[in-house]
Amino acid sequence: MSRAFLAAALLIVPDMAHAQQSAPAPSVDAVDSDFGRYDVNGSGGLDRQEFTLWLADRTRKDPAGQRGAPAEQLSDRAADAFTQADSDGDGSVTKDELLRFQP
Numbered sequence: 683m684s685r686a687f688l689a690a691a692l693l694i695v696p697d698m699a700h701a702q703q704s705a706p707a708p709s710v711d712a713v714d715s716d717f718g719r720y721d722v723n724g725s726g727g728l729d730r731q732e733f734t735l736w737l738a739d740r741t742r743k744d745p746a747g748q749r750g751a752p753a754e755q756l757s758d759r760a761a762d763a764f765t766q767a768d769s770d771g772d773g774s775v776t777k778d779e780l781l782r783f784q785p
Contacts, residue, residue, distance in 0.1 A: 708740070713780050727774030733767065734760040736780075 720728055720736040728736060737760055767775045767783040775783070 707782075707784050708780055710781060713777055717777050717780070725774065727772075727776045728780070729774055730761070730764050733764045733775050737763055 716736070717728075720732045720739075722732055723729070734757075763783075764775065767779055769779050769782065
């Protein structure tokens with residue numbers, strides 16, 4: 683996944699701070715159906731880039747998160763969210779960690 687693609691994705695993401703306040707935790711069905719699409723390398727966990735794209739897409743679907751934010755703010759928020767979601771600190775967010783993640 684190229685940095686240019688990631689940067690472009692971040693530019694069109696709504697304001698995650700607003701969306702995170704109102705977005706519910708991901709459901710088991712949503713995680714099961716979407717996880718493989720974001721785990722591009724098939725590692726069984728989402729790395730930072732994969733997680734950022736998952737979070738961006740999830741936020742974009744949230745009707746409360748329609749405001750835009752600068753890419754650097756989105757990147758910082760995604761990094762903070764990744765750290766929160768990666769509860770064991772191994773640099774990867776598994777399905778179980780994603781289910782426990784409270785945005």
